[in-house]
Structures are given as structure tokens and as C-alpha cells.
Amino acid sequence: MRIDSLRTHLRTLGALPLHEDRILRDWVRNSGHEHGRRRPGDFLPKPLREALPRIDAQLDGLARILSTYPAEDGSARLLVGLQDGQTVESVLLPRDGVCVSSQVGCAVGCQFCMTGQGGLVRQVTSGEIVAQVVLARRRRSVKKVVFMGMGEPAHNLDNVMEAIELLGVEGNIAHKNLVFSTVGDPRVFERLPSGRVKPALALSLHTTKPALRERLLPRAPRITPAQLVEEGERYARLTGYPIQYQWTLMEGVNDGQDELDALVDLLRGRYAVLNMIPYNANEGLPFQRPGWDKAERIAAWLFERGILTKLRDSAGQDVDGGCGQLRARAAQPIKI
């Protein structure tokens, strides 16, 4: 279900725009049930009021949690089932964040990513994206939503933008706390600046070398790291929030001095944060995680040279839950 088709359906039941907004707001804030929206004599036209139990059931049926993998770092990975039996992953992040998936599978095919190995299965609808946030809110408060789960949001732009608008307008989430993550598709730079809600932007950089980037991200748009940073800088100046450059640190691949020197040249003076994330090793993929000490040294070296670098661990290391791993495991029987 897409949010705009839900709005159309509500209109056929007599909803005015304020009724639509109210129903969607109660859903996305997960507040309808607790705060008595559905009391007799409520404000909605009768046909709409009578249809609400069915609409609630439809919304509840969009997604459900199949299994939960809590980790020691305070995060929890969720395997989420969709109506057609497909599964995606969401992650409850420390400090009231949730990471959601925008596609079942992914067409970009990053060499180091489990999700990328199986290709794209289907798009996740805007309703299913918001449903992942609602499921998270049933467990705890959510003040930040990052689109860094399975899939490339730029390849599902209409659904992702619709979800972002609902979350930013009715969902009580600050626009800068909605983080659109992409490998860098030109459509993103055309579309995001004109959105009613302008999310923060995370750009997957991973290397300063164009040829290596083409190998690591084989079906990403052919945009060089330098062009990516130029586009990012424009968006950062427009919105007033820094670009979050993502760098998955892989032993012997992108942790050499040549990369670090080039990274300083590329990002110095930019309105940017560099998130350096030591690779979360995946069985069957030929990439290794560097030692934490080495990662710390690299981050400190960059920081001393004026690059605002944050060393982060990907959530759920101890549950072996890197993006795509839960779903891959679910292809075999798992305990639900």
C-alpha cells in the first residue's frame, strides 16, 4: 500500500484533508489507540468512522516483526515480514533511532554487502517503510529514521520520498533526523532539494579511487568521488546540514595511506562528517574487518588533518547481523 493510494481511499469514504492527516498522524505516531481517537462520537464522517477498523487492520497487516536479535550495544535487529511473505530488516539503534529498508534486495550489487548479492526482489512501498517505523515505535520512542537498511533508496525514490514527507510532516521527526542514504544517484540531487521535507543526506563514498569504486559498487551510477562530493556540498549548503560520508573500512582495500591522503584532499573544508565504519565480516564474502586499533589510528589521523571523522561500529556486531545477514539466514529455516 502506498500512502497516496491510502489517501485516495480515505477520500472516497468522505475524508477531508484534515481527516486524512489525522488518521495518518495517529498511525505514524502510533498514538491512535492510546489516546482514544476511535471513541464513539469522534470527529470523522460516519462512513469513514465505520471503515476505520478495517483500515486499522490493513495498516497493521503491512508489516510484522518475525524475530528480534538484541545486541550488547543497545541496538536490536528485527526481521520484518511483509504481506506477501517477503522479508526486510530494520534496526533499532541506540539513542532513539531506527534504520529502515527501502527495497527487498538491492540492484547495486556492492561486492561487500550481503543484500547486494541476491539482486533486487521488489520495491518496499511507502506504507511498508512507514510501517517499519510504527513497529519500532511500538517498542520504544523514535526520533531519528535512517534509510540505510536493505536497498538503495534512490532506486525507489517515489516511495521513499512519500514516506519521508509523512514522517517529517505528521510523524514528529525533525527533518535533519531523516537520513537518506545513497551511493549517489543524480536523481537524488535533482529531487531532494525540491521536496517539502528535505532530509539529511548520507553518501556512500568508500574510496577516493574512481576505478576501485566502480569495482566495489558495480551498478552504482558512474559518478566519480570528486563529483559526488561536489553534488553533496551543494545539498549541504542548501539545507544547512552536513553531508554524512560513509566509509566502510576494509582491510587492505581502502585503509592505505594513499586513500587517506586523497581523502584529506577530497573532504578538507567541506561541510561534512566522515562516518568510518569497520567492515562487518560476512561469511562467503572476501573482505576483512581491520583491527579496531588500526581504525582508531586512522580516524585520529584524519581528525588531526581537519576531517571531522566519527568512528562507528555497525550496530549488532555480536549478533552477526550486518545488513542482509538476517534475511539471508531466513532463507534457511529460522526460529520465530
Ligand code: SF4
Ligand atoms: Fe545495496 Fe546498500 Fe548493499 Fe550496496 S550496500 S548492495 S547499495 S544495500
